[in-house]
Amino acid sequence: MPVTTAPIVLRLDRITKRFGALTANDAISFELQQGEVIALLGENGAGKTTLMNILFGHYTPDEGSVEVFGQPLPPGNPRAALEAGVGMVHQHFTLADNMSVLENIVLGTAPLWRPGFGRAAARRRIKDLMQDYGLRVDMEAQVGALSVGERQRVEILKALYREARILILDEPTAVLTPQETDDLFATMRRAVARGLSVIFISHKLHEVTAISSRVVVLRHGRLVAEARTADTDAAQLAQMMVGAEVAAPQVRQANPGALRVSLRAVTTPDRGSAPGLKAVDLDLRAGQITGLAGVSGNGQAALADLIGGLIAPASGALHISDAPVTGWSPRAALAARIARIPEDRHKTGTIADFDLTENAVLELYARPPFSRRGWMNWRAARDFAQNIISGYDVRCPGPETRIRLLSGGNMQKLILGRVLETTPDVVLANQPVRGLDIGALTYVHEQLLAARDRGAAVLLISEDLDEVTALADVIHVISEGRMSPAFDRGALSVAELGVWMAGEGFDHAA
Amino acid sequence: MRLEPIANPALTRRLGLPALALAGTVVIASLLAMIAGAQPFSVLGLILNGAFGSKFATLETLNRATPLIFTGLAVAVAFKARLWNIGAEAQLYMGAVVTVVLGTGALAWPSAALLPLIALAAMLAGALVLLVPTFLKTRFGVDEVVTTLLLNFVVLLWVSMLLEGPLKDPMGLGWPKSARLIEEARLPRIIDGLRLHWGFGLALISAAVVWVIQRRTTLGYEMRAVGLNAEAARFAGIPVNATLIKTALLSGGLAALAGFSEVSGLKGSLTLDISPGFGYTGIIVAMLALLNPLGVVVAALFVAGIFVGADSMSRAAGVPTYLADIMLAVALLLMVLAIMLTKFRVRRG
Incomplete structure (x- = not known):
């Protein structure tokens, strides 16, 4: 859906990526023009980061292809992506804390062990980049001593130093203060004014409307909407994102x-x-x-x-x-x-290497009948787990199964049983x-009702x-x-x- | 190459790989013996013979295994809860010091009362030494690997000071050595006339007790939960810090029993070389045992057997006793590799 006649710099064609039973990206296609900011919008798990990792060569897509400046990009090769002019700033920075800003920026482009390694030339180039893009960082400072916002600027400089023409920013504002966000947006505007193209990943709607020219919305791995930012508003975007x-x-x-x-x-x-x-x-x-x-x-x-x-x-x-x-x-x-169903059932709700019995009594082990005077009553615990398994339809080989072997839905049913059996x-x-799949989802909703x-x-x-x-x-x-x-x-x-x-x-x- | 987690490793994998690790140790040790100029299999035979070949040798091995069972249990208990206690050496010496302080005549009690008292006091002292780093960890997030490791040197120097000062034996001809324990403070031999003391029995009982604690009590359940996933444990209302403190008390106490058992059962007095690194070797024992308290007994016998056997092998074959150290190191490395390979599968690409 080109809005102007600016040249296409990036074309994603029916990108599909599966992880086991999960389709993280389902035939996603879109194009990026020179000098525009595309916002890639979607909930957690919608497939945004997977898509960008494919673009940058961290993952190999199962189907589909990527074209940069009219040339097909070989899959699964970050170096090729770099050389084609794709630069990525990850959510989690990839900087060496014990090195200076200058060394971090140059790292990988020149052999550092050579005395000097063209330090002066590198310094001049970085200084120019800082001026051109309005990015200020002390070049001699150790990265470990920098604030999060400054580190992000170093990451962007790193990409620019490698002559990136397409910048991918993965949830860049998640770690920034509002003031730093404004600075970042100023840098992004300068970048597009200089002919760069930006993919901006976010789920903060007001930022998307503030900076992007077009929006691409992903949901459950599918591209569900693509629109000019001017033609939409935050409320509409929210609706597209969460779906119905x-x-x-x-x-x-x-x-x-x-x-x-x-x-x-x-x-x-x-x-x-x-x-x-x-x-x-x-x-x-x-x-x-x-x-x-x-x-x-x-x-x-x-x-x-x-x-x-x-x-x-x-x-x-x-x-x-x-x-x-x-x-x-x-x-x-x-x-x-108070019965608590935690957000992360793998990390907070259960202990992966405990069996179902041990997980069933995680919150109750300290009281009778599960223990008396410090002695566990494993028979009572096993009976309790067995009750949950049959009462809440937990599909598993038995209470001795380690919970890491269960599907997310069955894990959630165990947690549900654990907390609801106490009539909270x-x-x-x-x-x-x-x-969760639709069956488990409906079950959980019925139990809550x-x-x-x-x-x-x-x-x-x-x-x-x-x-x-x-x-x-x-x-x-x-x-x-x-x-x-x-x-x-x-x-x-x-x-x-x-x-x-x-x-x-x-x-x-x- | 990349690693892929195995969801539910088969029993053959879980037992076969550690067995392979031991076999690999034997092969590598044989090669080294060959390089040292000896017949490879005769060296292994000599080690086995030296460790278990006679009644005397077997008892010697059991004696040597005793402190290793205690320190191995101490490490296994702590590691299970992800409390990285590298300080069993210091806790061992604390136990030894308390044994000497209480056992050289300060209390003229009968054996039946004095020995339990000394054992408990020794455990308390060892527990206290580990309590400090644990408290620093739970309260301020100080890395206990560093603090427990460094405390080893602090305690060793302190013991050295004691042996040059207040604890020095006035009859010791100037050697840094404590006075001898009174007869009531000595652990008796298990069978009259055989050089095996009740410290070994206490070690076996301790292993069983630790197993029961871990499997049957709420404390054991808490320790395992905290070790496997502290975040989920905290969410579920398990008092994570209190559990770590209790773990430290148990672990430090077990390591101190090694010092008590060595002084009271074997040596009769305290010298600076009472432990040739039993605290550190305890880490190897615990790892070889996959942190299982009953496995610790087996691993300690294995390690002690190699040490005792290597001594006699060295005399017979002229191969340096360092072969024992190398065998242990190789066994440990291969076992760690085996543990990893039970949990992960190596894939190309």
């Missing part, structure tokens, strides 16, 4: 009851680039599903950790069933009858269906807007750590929620 394929389960009328969890002006510290909570008010009621919508990395993790007992409020008050919490910890959260008062479900109908207060955190609108009785939107007011189901359209997700409603509301 979650089948709505049969939702019965909710019957809200007592206040189970309340947050009053709760603030938590920022963590790196991800914001903490900013004076958040939130009520979770019995017999109600509260949905939390929002684009990834806007404070959801902080909220989940807070209610899950991993962090305490820095300021503000957290009440559980009207009592202020003291000595807040995971154990205290469990004692307060509160259920904290953080991205409970991420990466059943927990609600039994009188549990459910908090459903999801980046999938349709999941939230389908299940939640009330919806909050979180953006940059700020919490929107509660909206009843159906009170706002998806487009209106998208506006909140883009962080635009808060100023008027405040």
Whole structure:
């Protein structure tokens, strides 16, 4: 969909990449013109990074081809990509901390062990590049001593020094302060003005609308939309990104009851680039599903950790069933009858090399009947695991199976069984269906609804807007750590929620 | 070449590869013996004969294995929880010092009361030495590999100071050596007339106790969970730091028992050379045993056998005893490789 007649510098043709049963990229094609910024937009796991790794030669595609400046690019060869003029700035930097900025930039282009190695010439060239692109870094500083923003500038200089004509920036703003982001955008504008082309990967909508000329949206490995940025807006983009394929389960009328969890002006510290909570008010009621919508990395993790007992409020008050919490910890959260379904079931929810029995009692091992006076009762534990396996349809050879052998869906069912068997008062479900197939997904949703109908207060955190609108009785939107007011189901359209997700409603509301 | 994780390694792989590692050790040791100018298989025969060929040799090997079982258990317990205790040597010496302090006449108790007291006090001292680095790790994130390793030298110098000062034997003709333990503080022999003391029995009991702790108690469950995935353990409400502290107490205590057993059971007094690196060799023992407490007993016998056998082999064949060190090093390297290959498959491209 060329908008001008500028020459095509990069053509991706039906790129397909599979990892086992997962199709990370499904026949993706698009073109990049000289002097434009394309934003590649998509949720976590949509296939953005995979696609760029194919372009840069880290992965070999199963099908399809890449053409740079009219020449086919040999697959799986980063050096060829470099030589063709493709430069990539990774999410995680690839710099040597114990070397100077100058040495890092030159590294790999000249033999460093030769005394001098044309240091003066290199210095002159880098100085010119800095001037041309508005990138300022102290060339003699050790990279280990630089801020994250400065390191990113070194990475960009590295690419420019290798005469990159196509710059790929993989979520570059994820690690930047707003001020640094503005500087980066200024550099990007200078780059395109000088005839470079940029692929900008992000899931922050306001940045995409601010810097890109065209948007390509990926979802579940497919290219689902391609549009001129001017023809669209943040709300529309949000809708394209999260899609609308979650089948709505049969939702019965909710019957809200007592206040189970309340947050009053709760603030938590920022963590790196991800914001903490900013004076958040939130009520979770019995017999109600509260949905939390929002684009990834806007404070959801902080909220989940807070209610899950991993962090305490820095300021503000957290009440559980009207009592202020003291000595807040995971154990205290469990004692307060809060069931937690963590975001990352592989890393946080289970221990891969433990068997199902050991994983089933992970949160319960310290109390009877699973242990008494420090002695484990493995028979009780095995019975409990067996109960979950049959009651929650966990497909596995038996309770002695190591959990790493289970599929994500079965792993999630075990976690679900583990937390729901205790008939909790509160259920904290953080991205409970991420990466699950449709069958497991529906099952998890039904269980959450059943927990609600039994009188549990459910908090459903999801980046999938349709999941939230389908299940939640009330919806909050979180953006940059700020919490929107509660909206009843159906009170706002998806487009209106998208506006909140883009962080635009808060100023008027405040 | 790249490595591909194997989801569920077959039993043949899990047992076959370590066996292959041992076979490889034998082959490489034979080659080295050949280079040293001896008949390769006769050297191995001599080592085996020297280690287990007679009653005397076997008892010697069991005696030598005793401290290695303790330090091997200490390391295995700590490593299982991912607490990298490289300081078993220091903890061993702490146990030895306490044994001398309490066992040279300060307390005139009967054996049945004095020995358990000394053992417990020794364990406490060893535990305390490991507690400091563990506390620094849980509280400030200080790398315990560095602190436990360096404490080895600190403690060794401190023991040296004690042996030149307050603990020096006045009858010792000026040697840096402690006074001898009183008879009540000596571990008795298991069978009268045979040079094998109850330290060996205590080591076997310790191995069984550690196995029971790891498999049957909440503490063992916590230690394994923390070692395999501390993040998930913390999320599930397992007190990660408290678990590490408890692990340190157990590990340090076990290493200290090695010092107690050597002084009380074997030597009768403390000298600076009471441990020829038992603390460090304990790491090899634990790794060879794949951190399994019962495996530690087998690995300690294997390692002790090589050392004892190499001594007599050296006298008979004229091959330097250093062959024993090389064999251990090769065995360790091959075992580490075998462990990796049970978990990963090597693929080309």
